Amino acid sequence: MNISTELAEDGEEFYYRVGRLVDTYGVDWYVHLVIDRAYILKSIDDKVAETHTDIRLAEKKVDDDLSAAQTMLYISVVGVAVGLTVLSAVFVRILLRPISGLVQEMQWVSELELNKTESELSNMQEVREMQVAFRKMKKNLEDYRAFVPTALLNSSNELVVVN
Numbered sequence: 001m002n003i004s005t006e007l008a009e010d011g012e013e014f015y016y017r018v019g020r021l022v023d024t025y026g027v028d029w030y031v032h033l034v035i036d037r038a039y040i041l042k043s044i045d046d047k048v049a050e051t052h053t054d055i056r057l058a059e060k061k062v063d064d065d066l067s068a069a070q071t072m073l074y075i076s077v078v079g080v081a082v083g084l085t086v087l088s089a090v091f092v093r094i095l096l097r098p099i100s101g102l103v104q105e106m107q108w109v110s111e112l113e114l115n116k117t118e119s120e121l122s123n124m125q126e127v128r129e130m131q132v133a134f135r136k137m138k139k140n141l142e143d144y145r146a147f148v149p150t151a152l153l154n155s156s157n158e159l160v161v162v163n
Helices: 037-110 125-145
Strands: 003-007 013-022 028-036
Touching: 013 037, 028 037, 037 125
Parallel strands: none
Antiparallel strands: 003 013, 013 028
């Protein structure tokens, strides 16, 4: 006994089954069962359609959530990059301040302005060691300057070169 699907002329589906029965009198009966597919499976078809709709909505929500997450990620990356740039600029400025002070002192000494104020010692060991060595050199220049005749110094305390 096979079940087959047949289409009616208007395109509707029907389930069709033929069965053979033999009664006690020996008469063969052929029973034809024809059932409208929509009648039997309508609730299942409705659930399948509802499930497909739910899946499409869920996929759209996942896509929207993914898009929002990507946007947040981009904003976070840009924010972190800007924050790190600002932080590094501040950090570099803090690190360069003692070196800038030392450069200013070197310019004063190059003009023999030995009485200008000195900047405070840096907390960075390497820069502090340069400052201490420079101050020692400055003091030695002050000591040697005492032995230079004033006639060799002009009004701005620069050495006058005699040919």
